[in-house]
Amino acid sequence: MLNRMHDEGHNTTAVVISWTLCLRSLCTRQKQAKSREFVKKERSGLRQMACSVLFHCPCLNPPTDPPPPPSQASSSTSNHPLHTLFFCEECDAIRCDRCVSVEVSAYHCPNCLFEVPSASVRAEKNRCTNTLSVVPSDPPGLTWDTQSSSISLGAINEPPFLLFCNFCRWDSSELGIKFDKPTGLAAQLQRHEDSAPEMLEFERLKEHFATYLRAQQSSSATSQQSQPHHRSHHTSLTVATAAASSALARDIPGVSKHRRKDKDRGAGIDKEELPIYKSRIESASLGTLGLGADEEDVEFLKKLDTENGIEDVARLEQRWTGSWQGSIHSRDLRPLRMPLHSKKSKRCPVCRHILIKPEQKTQSVRYKIKLVAANYLPSIVPLFPSLTPQGLTAAQKKALSTKGSTMSVDEGIDHPLVSMHAGRTYPFQLAFTNPLYDPIHVKLSVQRQSLPSTSSSGTTDSGSTKKVPPNFAINLPTSSFPISAYAEAWEYEDEDEEEMLLDDEALAIGGSGISSSNNTGSRKGKGGSSSANIGVIERKANVTVVGGEVVVGKEGRGDVKFNMMVSYTYRSDEPSQTTSIKGEGKTRTAASEMKTFSFWVVVHLGGIIVRDREKDRDRERGSEENPREG
Amino acid sequence: MPLLPPIWYIKAEFIETDTGNKVSRKATIAGPQNIILGGKTIISNGAIIRGDLRRTGPGHAVVISLGRYCVVGEGCVVRPPYKTYRGNFNYYPMKIGDHVHIGAGSVVEAASIGNHVEIGKNCIIGKFTIIKDCAKIEDNTILPPNTVVPALVRFGGAPGVFVEDLPESTQEMVEQYTKQYYTRFQPLEQA
Numbered sequence: 001m002l003n004r005m006h007d008e009g010h011n012t013t014a015v016v017i018s019w020t021l022c023l024r025s026l027c028t029r030q031k032q033a034k035s036r037e038f039v040k041k042e043r044s045g046l047r048q049m050a051c052s053v054l055f056h057c058p059c060l061n062p063p064t065d066p067p068p069p070p071s072q073a074s075s076s077t078s079n080h081p082l083h084t085l086f087f088c089e090e091c092d093a094i095r096c097d098r099c100v101s102v103e104v105s106a107y108h109c110p111n112c113l114f115e116v117p118s119a120s121v122r123a124e125k126n127r128c129t130n131t132l133s134v135v136p137s138d139p140p141g142l143t144w145d146t147q148s149s150s151i152s153l154g155a156i157n158e159p160p161f162l163l164f165c166n167f168c169r170w171d172s173s174e175l176g177i178k179f180d181k182p183t184g185l186a187a188q189l190q191r192h193e194d195s196a197p198e199m200l201e202f203e204r205l206k207e208h209f210a211t212y213l214r215a216q217q218s219s220s221a222t223s224q225q226s227q228p229h230h231r232s233h234h235t236s237l238t239v240a241t242a243a244a245s246s247a248l249a250r251d252i253p254g255v256s257k258h259r260r261k262d263k264d265r266g267a268g269i270d271k272e273e274l275p276i277y278k279s280r281i282e283s284a285s286l287g288t289l290g291l292g293a294d295e296e297d298v299e300f301l302k303k304l305d306t307e308n309g310i311e312d313v314a315r316l317e318q319r320w321t322g323s324w325q326g327s328i329h330s331r332d333l334r335p336l337r338m339p340l341h342s343k344k345s346k347r348c349p350v351c352r353h354i355l356i357k358p359e360q361k362t363q364s365v366r367y368k369i370k371l372v373a374a375n376y377l378p379s380i381v382p383l384f385p386s387l388t389p390q391g392l393t394a395a396q397k398k399a400l401s402t403k404g405s406t407m408s409v410d411e412g413i414d415h416p417l418v419s420m421h422a423g424r425t426y427p428f429q430l431a432f433t434n435p436l437y438d439p440i441h442v443k444l445s446v447q448r449q450s451l452p453s454t455s456s457s458g459t460t461d462s463g464s465t466k467k468v469p470p471n472f473a474i475n476l477p478t479s480s481f482p483i484s485a486y487a488e489a490w491e492y493e494d495e496d497e498e499e500m501l502l503d504d505e506a507l508a509i510g511g512s513g514i515s516s517s518n519n520t521g522s523r524k525g526k527g528g529s530s531s532a533n534i535g536v537i538e539r540k541a542n543v544t545v546v547g548g549e550v551v552v553g554k555e556g557r558g559d560v561k562f563n564m565m566v567s568y569t570y571r572s573d574e575p576s577q578t579t580s581i582k583g584e585g586k587t588r589t590a591a592s593e594m595k596t597f598s599f600w601v602v603v604h605l606g607g608i609i610v611r612d613r614e615k616d617r618d619r620e621r622g623s624e625e626n627p628r629e630g
Numbered sequence: 631m632p633l634l635p636p637i638w639y640i641k642a643e644f645i646e647t648d649t650g651n652k653v654s655r656k657a658t659i660a661g662p663q664n665i666i667l668g669g670k671t672i673i674s675n676g677a678i679i680r681g682d683l684r685r686t687g688p689g690h691a692v693v694i695s696l697g698r699y700c701v702v703g704e705g706c707v708v709r710p711p712y713k714t715y716r717g718n719f720n721y722y723p724m725k726i727g728d729h730v731h732i733g734a735g736s737v738v739e740a741a742s743i744g745n746h747v748e749i750g751k752n753c754i755i756g757k758f759t760i761i762k763d764c765a766k767i768e769d770n771t772i773l774p775p776n777t778v779v780p781a782l783v784r785f786g787g788a789p790g791v792f793v794e795d796l797p798e799s800t801q802e803m804v805e806q807y808t809k810q811y812y813t814r815f816q817p818l819e820q821a
Contacts, residue, residue, distance in 0.1 A: 083799045110780045167774035365763045
């Protein structure tokens, strides 16, 4: 209903009443740049600031090896938040966005949301035929609805029509673009596009190679059978890359044929036989493209000093996506058709099974296949009970009542980074949530900190003789602990008594001497004895909170960040699955049908505040290293 | 989820309806008969919701409808878009789906907002904007009128432009977060 009304509006001449923001004033643009920088900083800062658990994808190092220590810069590329990871059931392995192979499953325009069949994607040069974008004075990507933003000059609904930007009040009379009718503007503009020098040059190139491509295509038909044979000689090519490259070759005729050409020379036309290609424009006559017009350029530069002179220069973002060296004058920029977006399906890089397959419909957010790691691995949330109190202090209560607004001890989903003092011990908790419908048993093991501290950056090599004590030590329960199965929320309510029973039973299995599970008494003071802090602290529904301790060394510095291997054991009730996995040598006993899956995570708890004495020493030593901020 | 600490509010300041909506007494709700709240939706202090700007003509008209587990942040302005069509000035209804969070200080004049949408703080969502499911608008974004934000993308900047695609599990993440937010939103008896 709403959409229809909106669509009706398209056919009218929309007069935009007021939009106070005009990007074309310089100060606004500067402000915008600043705010964007700020946002970017804030975003990257948040990622650093939060105490986090990142999951390791073994795509960059062999799965048998432990991941590199988190203090190394190389480790950062293979650790991801859980919700961005995938899980391949066939390989029984974690996959990340970096290692999956991506295929385009459907194209659509991000503005009009029409799906574009892949045949016309190529014909229309990856752009939408309905929507225009890239207003010359705006940043690229600003969408422009051709119909609703066109206004007429003079009488209503009378030609000529102009394009009009809702955001900066630019209109196309500046460029001398006028339209006879208010529909199909993109098609009308395409005439400009087709006569652009890069398009003409591209057409010429295609024409030049047409005979060659045709010959290749016919010869490829004959050598089709030999193709896999050749591929098999390439030992480096896995099945996945072979399939990917053949998919690539499908889209770009000639590319794969060139490669084959090198192997079996002699079939078809050689590239060398082609006549030399001559460009449409001689490089000597490039004056119009800014290479020869000296005086004009000088004039242009002089004008830049005047007020708003810089506005005449097209910004880099507006120019660098073009395939052709264009003019730097902003007045020469033209509205372009909207670049298309795509929906992508993702495959496992090893076994080629589909991990992600979106529904075809543009507006749908559902997936036909969605194998995400969050459905297979327990999620882990770090908590600092001593630093994020469950209740409000009296002062906060008072502030709340006087301020008269909602108040949170810890706003947002991210936890603030915790600062720790050297030489102290801090309790922390890890909350594990089980997504599986079966109870699991989890075992943790922390990777030993073998590397010297980050401060002695000169001697990070393992060959160095100088041994530096580790910055911190982590104490976590070593025995396995249970997490109950996932169930719908209403099921838990009836289960309360059962759960208590389960608790005792499970604890007996786990065998770790654990504090009693007073579910609200999870908060322990700083002065709590270490034995009380380590172990299972709370079990509720499918969440188990495990307590640990971090002992910060006297000379400790840097971040408290460590690798941890998480192994969980679960009961597999699908016999068909187990047989299929058998070949890969899974660690499991056939009798009990218990299977174990292990993965690595990086836990980042916070930074260490260097003690004052140390700071002073640093200052004396000089400015070669930055003292860590607290 | 017991994981995150509660967000406290003063009990006397909020009205809780049968369906679990929590509406601040300090919010300005104009034309409440034209506003639909789906349940378990929070209207924060200082929010302004203009249900009075209705379509001209006889009969009952829904001006603003919000789904379940929505949050309208502090100081937000939610008002229906308007335009002059064939010489007649008129307001048009606004529909907001489930699990939509609107950050503090934002002004929303969208035509429709889908499900699982996150709008940051201090945003301006222009008239007749269409935001599809699972989109995310960064803080301080300005969307010009008639913008379309496709599903599963992040928009940001002034004017708001495409930033990146969001991961496939966004829907679950947002749903979990909004549900958790509602359970965390706890009353505090006045001392």
